[in-house]
Amino acid sequence: MTGTSTRHGSRKETSLYAFDAAWVVERRSPLAGADEAGRGALAGPLAAAAVVLGEGEISGLDDSKTLSADSRERIFAEVLRQAEAVSVVTFPAWWIDEFGVGRANREALSRALALLRSCAGCTLADGNLALGSEIECLPSADGKSAAVAAASVVAKVLRDGAMRALAGVHATYGFERNRGYGTPEHRLALAQLGPCRVHRLSYAGVGP
Numbered sequence: 150m151t152g153t154s155t156r157h158g159s160r161k162e163t164s165l166y167a168f169d170a171a172w173v174v175e176r177r178s179p180l181a182g183a184d185e186a187g188r189g190a191l192a193g194p195l196a197a198a199a200v201v202l203g204e205g206e207i208s209g210l211d212d213s214k215t216l217s218a219d220s221r222e223r224i225f226a227e228v229l230r231q232a233e234a235v236s237v238v239t240f241p242a243w244w245i246d247e248f249g250v251g252r253a254n255r256e257a258l259s260r261a262l263a264l265l266r267s268c269a270g271c272t273l274a275d276g277n278l279a280l281g282s283e284i285e286c287l288p289s290a291d292g293k294s295a296a297v298a299a300a301s302v303v304a305k306v307l308r309d310g311a312m313r314a315l316a317g318v319h320a321t322y323g324f325e326r327n328r329g330y331g332t333p334e335h336r337l338a339l340a341q342l343g344p345c346r347v348h349r350l351s352y353a354g355v356g357p
Contacts, residue, residue, distance in 0.1 A: 165295035177270030182296025184275040186304035192329035197257030198303035201233040212291040213305040225306040236264035
């Protein structure tokens with residue numbers, strides 16, 4: 150668990166929920182938070198999730214990048230159990246190649262939040278993006294907002310699961326370990342074998 154433990158949870162965890170409580174004061178509750186996973190990967194989908202949290206705090210909740218794999222899996226299960234609503238949108242590699250990762254990122258976040266429009270009073274997405282007048286964005290929101298942190302965990306866990314599944318079909322790239330990112334192992338396999346159908350051919354160093 151990140152931070153110093155208290156009877157009500159860690160300092161960081163409590164600050165995430167305090168941020169959300171302050172965020173909705175001049176808006177409408179509840180807050181739907183959104184984040185993506187896989188933007189910088191060389192292979193596999195980009196995934197975005199949006200979450201409206203329920204009452205009560207999820208122990209250890211934080212930005213998915215700061216958590217261990219075991220912690221993410223535990224928190225993912227808690228989010229699914231406690232959240233009022235969760236949505237997920239993914240775009241495959243071919244779509245990213247055709248329309249660009251920037252558009253895929255914007256579309257995925259916008260669509261994930263749109264799916265929760267009926268049960269959200271306001272919205273917040275991680276990043277510095279233009280997603281329309283109804284969606285506010287904030288850089289590093291995944292480390293500030295509980296709802297966005299929860300979305301970051303959902304997006305990361307589901308995308309990691311997808312990459313493990315793809316590893317069973319494309320076994321020589323080590324997707325179960327590198328999750329499609331440009332590790333030395335992955336880049337060596339690309340140099341030796343070339344890309345497969347789930348690689349993003351528009352990325353530098355990937356295309357044939």
